[in-house]
Amino acid sequence: MTVMRSPTRVPSPRRREILDAAATLFAARGFHGTSIEEIGGAVGISGPALYRHFSGKVSLLSEMLLDISERLRGSAVERVTRAETAAEALDALIGGQIDFALDHPALITVHDRELGNVPEPARRQIRRLQRLYVEEWVTVLSELYPDVPPPGLRAATHAVFGLLNSTPHSAGELPREAMAALLHRMARAALFGLVNQY
Amino acid sequence: MTVMRSPTRVPSPRRREILDAAATLFAARGFHGTSIEEIGGAVGISGPALYRHFSGKVSLLSEMLLDISERLRGSAVERVTRAETAAEALDALIGGQIDFALDHPALITVHDRELGNVPEPARRQIRRLQRLYVEEWVTVLSELYPDVPPPGLRAATHAVFGLLNSTPHSAGELPREAMAALLHRMARAALFGLVNQY
C-alpha cells in the first residue's frame, strides 16, 4: 500500500484539478449522487485512475472539506490580525467570507452540505476548524456588542454566514461587485440590528 | 397498477408519517444516502411496504418538496393579504419564515438541498412555487424600498432566506423565542441596510 501524501503538502496540480472537479460535481449532484467515474471523466481520466491520487472517495471529500475549513480559518486569523480596530476586523471578516463565497460557490455549497459524509477521524478536525472560525467572529463581535451574550453572538454569526452564503441561490441576479457590496451592507446592518431596532 | 392518490388530497396519516420520517432522514444523510429500507424502518414497516403509499423514492421526494413549497407560498399569500401596510406585511413574511424554519428544520434543510434530485415534471412546478414565494417578498419589498431595482431585491430576499434558514446550523444556541426574536431583528435590519449605511 502506497502511503498517501499528507493532505496539505505539495499540491500536485493533478490533485487540485481533481478536487476542483469533484467539488463542482458534489455541489451539483451531492456526494452520494456523484460517481468515481464521473469525477474521473471531468478531468479526462477514467474511473479507477483516481485511486492513484486519493485512497478513496470519502478521503477525497475529507481532504476537500479540511482544505476549505483551513482556508477560511487561516484567512480569518490573518485578516483579524492585520486589522487595527474591531470594526475594521469585522469588515475584513465579512469581506473575506464574501470573496470566498463569490469565488468558490461550489466549495461553499459542499462545505455545509456534506460534513455528514466525512467519517470520524477527519470529521472532528473539520468541526474544530469550523468552530475556530466561528470563534474568530465571536471574538470580534463581542468587542463591538459587549452586551450580547456569546450564544447570541454565535447564533448571529451563523445567521450572517447563511446570509453571505446565499450567493449560490441568487447566482446571476447582480454583477459580482454589486452583489458583494449588497451583501456587505446587509451583513453589517444585520449585526447592527442586534442592538438597535427600527 | 393501482393509481396513486393525487398528491395533496386526503392526507392519510400513514403517508404523512412516512413523509415526516423521510424528511428527517433526508436532512441528516441526504436523499441518495438514505435507503428505502431505512425510511420504512423509521415508521415501523420494512422496505418495500413504502410502495403501497408512494410510487417510488423520487416521487416521495417530489411530493415532499411540492408540499413544502406550497405551504410556504400559501402562508405567504395569506399573511400578505391580511396585512394592512407593507411594513406589516414584511414582518408577517419574516415571522412566517422563522416559524416554519424553527418548527420544521428538516424540511427547510431538504428544501434547498434536494431539488436537484427531483425529475423534470415536478421540478418545474416546485421552482414555480418557489419563484412565486420570492416574488411575494419582492412585491412587498419594492413598496418599502422603491429605489432598489428588482434584481437587488431578489438577491436581498435570498440573502434573508439564508439568514433565517441558518437555524439548523445554530440549533440549541438559544431558546426558541430568543432565537426567533434575534432572527427577526437581524432580518429587518439586514433589509434596512439596503438603503441606509452605518
Add this chain to the structure above:
DNA sequence: CGAACCGGTTAATGATGACTAACATCCAGG
C-alpha cells in the same frame, strides 16, 4: 358468505457503483 381491496411480508432481480487486480507506458537516473 365471499370477493375485493388494503397494507403488509419476504424473496428475487437488475443496476449501479466503489474498489481491486493485472497489465501498459513513460520517463528518470543509475
Add this chain to the structure above:
DNA sequence: CCTGGATGTTAGTCATCATTAACCGGTTCG
C-alpha cells in the same frame, strides 16, 4: 540500457439498493 516509480487502462468482484413478484391476513360491504 534497463529498472523502478508514477500514472493510466480495462476487466473483474462484491455490496448495496431500488424496484418487482408472489403471497397473506384482515375488513368491508354486497
